[in-house]
Amino acid sequence: QVQLVESGGGLVQAGGSLRLSCAVSGVTFRSYSMAWFRQAPGKEREFVAAITWSGGNTYYADSLKGRCTISRDNAKNTVYLQMDTLKPEDTAVYSCAAGVILLVSHYRDGGRYGYWGQGTQVTVSS
Numbered sequence: 001q002v003q004l005v006e007s008g009g010g011l012v013q014a015g016g017s018l019r020l021s022c023a024v025s026g027v028t029f030r031s032y033s034m035a036w037f038r039q040a041p042g043k044e045r046e047f048v049a050a051i052t053w054s055g056g057n058t059y060y061a062d063s064l065k066g067r068c069t070i071s072r073d074n075a076k077n078t079v080y081l082q083m084d085t086l087k088p089e090d091t092a093v094y095s096c097a098a099g100v101i102l103l104v105s106h107y108r109d110g111g112r113y114g115y116w117g118q119g120t121q122v123t124v125s126s
Contacts, residue, residue: 002026002115004096009120012086016124020081022096022117029077030054033101036070036081037110038092038122048094049081050107059107064090086124093119 008020020036035050049070050059058070069082079096099113106112 002098004098004115004117006094006096006117006120009094009122011123011125014086014088014124014126016086017082017084018086018122020083020094020096020120020122022079022081024077024079024096024098024115027098027115029098030074031100032098032115033107034070034072034079035097035099035107035110035113036079036094037097038090038094039119040089040092043092045095045110046092047108047110050101051079052101059104061108083122086122088124088126090122091124092122094122095119 003025005023033052036048037045038048039045047061051070055072067085072079096117097113098115
């Protein structure tokens with residue numbers, strides 16, 4: 001049974017930081033690219049960041065570039081999202097996803113990921 005379990009969300013003031021974690025089980029973690037997406041109330045799901053299976057390449061949404069860092073530890077089957085200088089507009093449910101991604105253009109497409117976590121709430125107060 002494949003499981004992706006996010007943690008690390010919470011309430012933080014604007015300008016603060018959070019580190020999200022996503023623990024993966026039930027698949028060969030190092031075979032999958034990993035990504036974070038977010039969805040705010042009333043809005044569509046939005047790509048945040050992605051990392052290749054080896055960790056050698058990372059991709060970011062323009063809205064978060066420079067403010068977040070995605071990383072992975074293949075020994076721990078875990079992917080992380082470090083978010084800094086958070087803004088109220090970053091408030092959303094953040095979900096991790098695992099997929100076999102073959103083209104660079106596909107990393108931002110949520111439909112390319114086969115496995116998803118339940119999400120963790122991030123709330124940024126002004």
